Amino acid sequence: MAGVGLVVPPLLGFGCGSEEGQPPAGTITETQTIQEKVTRPLSQIDRYIDPLPVPDTLAPETERYPDTDYYEIRMSQFEQQLHSQLPRTAVWGYGGSFPGPTIEARRGRKTRIKWINDDLPGTHLLQQAIDPTIYQGREYPDVRTITHMHGCFVAPEADGQPDAWSTPGGSQTGPRHYGNEFTYPNDQPATMLWYHDHAMHITRLNVYAGLSGLYIIRDEEEDNLELPSGEYEIPLIIQDRFLTEEGLLTYPTNGTTPIHPIWVLHIFGDTPVINGSIYPFLDAEPRRYRLRLLNGSNARTWNLWFEKTGTPGNNGVGSVHPVSAIGTDGGLLPVPVQLEKVRLAPAERADIILDLTGFEKGTVLTLRNDARAAYPFGEEIILDNLMQVRVNRDIKGVDNTTKAERLNLPDMPVITSTPGLPKRIFFLGEQNDPEYGVIGWLINERFFHDPVEETPRAGTTEIWEIVNFTLDAHPFHIHLVQFQVLNRQPFDQWGYWYAYQDYLAESAPIMGPDDFLTGPAVPPPPEEAGWKDTALSMPGEVLRLVVPFNVPEGVEGPARYIYHCHMLEHEDNDMMRPFDVLQ
Numbered sequence: 001m002a003g004v005g006l007v008v009p010p011l012l013g014f015g016c017g018s019e020e021g022q023p024p025a026g027t028i029t030e031t032q033t034i035q036e037k038v039t040r041p042l043s044q045i046d047r048y049i050d051p052l053p054v055p056d057t058l059a060p061e062t063e064r065y066p067d068t069d070y071y072e073i074r075m076s077q078f079e080q081q082l083h084s085q086l087p088r089t090a091v092w093g094y095g096g097s098f099p100g101p102t103i104e105a106r107r108g109r110k111t112r113i114k115w116i117n118d119d120l121p122g123t124h125l126l127q128q129a130i131d132p133t134i135y136q137g138r139e140y141p142d143v144r145t146i147t148h149m150h151g152c153f154v155a156p157e158a159d160g161q162p163d164a165w166s167t168p169g170g171s172q173t174g175p176r177h178y179g180n181e182f183t184y185p186n187d188q189p190a191t192m193l194w195y196h197d198h199a200m201h202i203t204r205l206n207v208y209a210g211l212s213g214l215y216i217i218r219d220e221e222e223d224n225l226e227l228p229s230g231e232y233e234i235p236l237i238i239q240d241r242f243l244t245e246e247g248l249l250t251y252p253t254n255g256t257t258p259i260h261p262i263w264v265l266h267i268f269g270d271t272p273v274i275n276g277s278i279y280p281f282l283d284a285e286p287r288r289y290r291l292r293l294l295n296g297s298n299a300r301t302w303n304l305w306f307e308k309t310g311t312p313g314n315n316g317v318g319s320v321h322p323v324s325a326i327g328t329d330g331g332l333l334p335v336p337v338q339l340e341k342v343r344l345a346p347a348e349r350a351d352i353i354l355d356l357t358g359f360e361k362g363t364v365l366t367l368r369n370d371a372r373a374a375y376p377f378g379e380e381i382i383l384d385n386l387m388q389v390r391v392n393r394d395i396k397g398v399d400n401t402t403k404a405e406r407l408n409l410p411d412m413p414v415i416t417s418t419p420g421l422p423k424r425i426f427f428l429g430e431q432n433d434p435e436y437g438v439i440g441w442l443i444n445e446r447f448f449h450d451p452v453e454e455t456p457r458a459g460t461t462e463i464w465e466i467v468n469f470t471l472d473a474h475p476f477h478i479h480l481v482q483f484q485v486l487n488r489q490p491f492d493q494w495g496y497w498y499a500y501q502d503y504l505a506e507s508a509p510i511m512g513p514d515d516f517l518t519g520p521a522v523p524p525p526p527e528e529a530g531w532k533d534t535a536l537s538m539p540g541e542v543l544r545l546v547v548p549f550n551v552p553e554g555v556e557g558p559a560r561y562i563y564h565c566h567m568l569e570h571e572d573n574d575m576m577r578p579f580d581v582l583q
């Protein structure tokens with residue numbers, strides 16, 4: 001863990017101690033004790049005065065199981081300072097920090113984690129935002145959690161699915177609960193996954209309260225590239241939140257309709273939080289940095305760029321400083337791609353090189369965003385000016401890393417669908433009420449607990465066509481797999497929707513999108529031409545995915561997984577479905 005965390009002042013410390021001599025996670029130590037400071041209302045805080053914190057990397061226990069790194073990670077409620085001019089904020093977190101500690105894994109060596117929620121309180125941190133009207137008539141305890149490893153090739157029992165939740169102490173469990181200790185095979189290329197809560201109908205509140213963290217897989221292929229590492233490899237977990245003027249975390253409870261008086265269609269916070277810090281800055285050297293970006297927001301899509309906002313002599317102020325994308329959700333790209341802007345939908349990751357080589361001391365870059373919310377047409381506040389990177393340090397030693405455009409990245413296999421298999425079509429739509437309009441979201445007009453309808457066979461590769469009938473872009477996520485985006489193609493949204501209504505009324509056969517296409521199929525942009533587990537389905541477009549299905553060693557019989565929209569308000573009410581992989 002040495003060399004990974006940046007220097008963080010005590011008042012911003014993560015305190016997920018696991019090193020020898022460190023206190024157990026979640027305890028308040030003397031170094032964490034906050035100095036009493038004059039605080040201000042949120043609307044009056046200064047920007048870019050707190051150094052960007054980086055979550056600690058946990059040290060594993062290596063002796064307990066053969067060929068396996070073992071961890072115990074506790075969930076708890078605690079107070080953390082999100083900005084040095086705000087009082088401490090009560091949050092939830094893994095390992096006593098928000099976001100949780102980073103887990104590093106090596107391809108080919110297993111990781112086993114015991115997720116412990118016994119320390120969580122009996123009342124939810126966001127109790128007022130709980131809305132049982134979205135429970136489809138079922139009953140659930142308010143505090144329930146289950147940790148999902150997003151993007152992981154993992155057995156269904158260890159996947160962390162919505163119905164696998166348990167209450168603190170385990171007195172109540174979901175109908176598909178398989179304990180809280182899971183093994184992750186790490187049988188996939190080097191990449192950055194993330195773990196987060198996934199409990200049925202309450203994922204949005206548990207993740208928003210703070211239950212998420214990073215999981216980085218490394219391998220030899222990546223080692224050989226000589227990418228920036230150690231303190232020059234920095235994760236950016238980008239989230240948005242609402243806080244009161246006093247710094248309390250709040251979640252909207254204004255509801256959408258009398259049918260769901262509290263649950264909201266989606267939320268777009270007015271305060272950016274990066275690695276658990278509001279408007280932080282990064283003091284940088286004039287060299288290459290590898291930034292591991294995660295959009296950890298509930299619902300906000302970001303369209304990010306670095307802009308020169310300050311230079312000695314004002315040279316180039318206002319210009320975009322491009323980055324090089326080198327990886328996606330599931331691994332490295334085949335070629336580096338120079339980008340002015342990086343679009344990230346909820347749960348998507350981007351592996352980028354920010355090259356500050358030769359930058360004069362005093363240069364300031366500001367991380368900006370211009371994505372509308374809801375993406376792409378919405379009218380909510382665009383959160384802009386999120387953090388700063390300041391070239392304020394002298395370079396230590398020499399930068400021996402490879403220039404991004406000269407990186408010899410591994411080849412990307414082109415996968416094709418298994419001949420003879422029909423395409424599967426997934427219709428993204430709304431739950432509509434005749435009186436109140438949109439009251440929720442659905443895929444194929446089915447609720448989560450309706451019977452399974454998709455049963456791909458292990459060893460085959462399918463085409464999944466996602467048809468978006470709504471006016472919002474939805475990040476479509478499939479558990480278990482890493483897929484490739486084949487293309488996107490516009491269609492006549494109204495024409496197809498009416499035909500679909502006829503089909504639902506059983507007066508017409510189901511029709512694929514072919515008769516309604518209005519333009520050419522466009523392959524994914526090069527920065528998206530890698531392994532993906534989440535892809536943005538745009539309104540009025542057919543999104544085609546090439547999805548290879550396999551199950552980890554030892555998995556027998558039909559293996560249950562799920563796919564869903566990764567806007568957490570959507571998946572909680574009911575834009576999520578199960579599927580079974582047959583063998």
Ligand SMILES: [Cu+2]
Pocket residue numbers: 441473474475565566567570571575
């Ligand atoms: Cu959605």
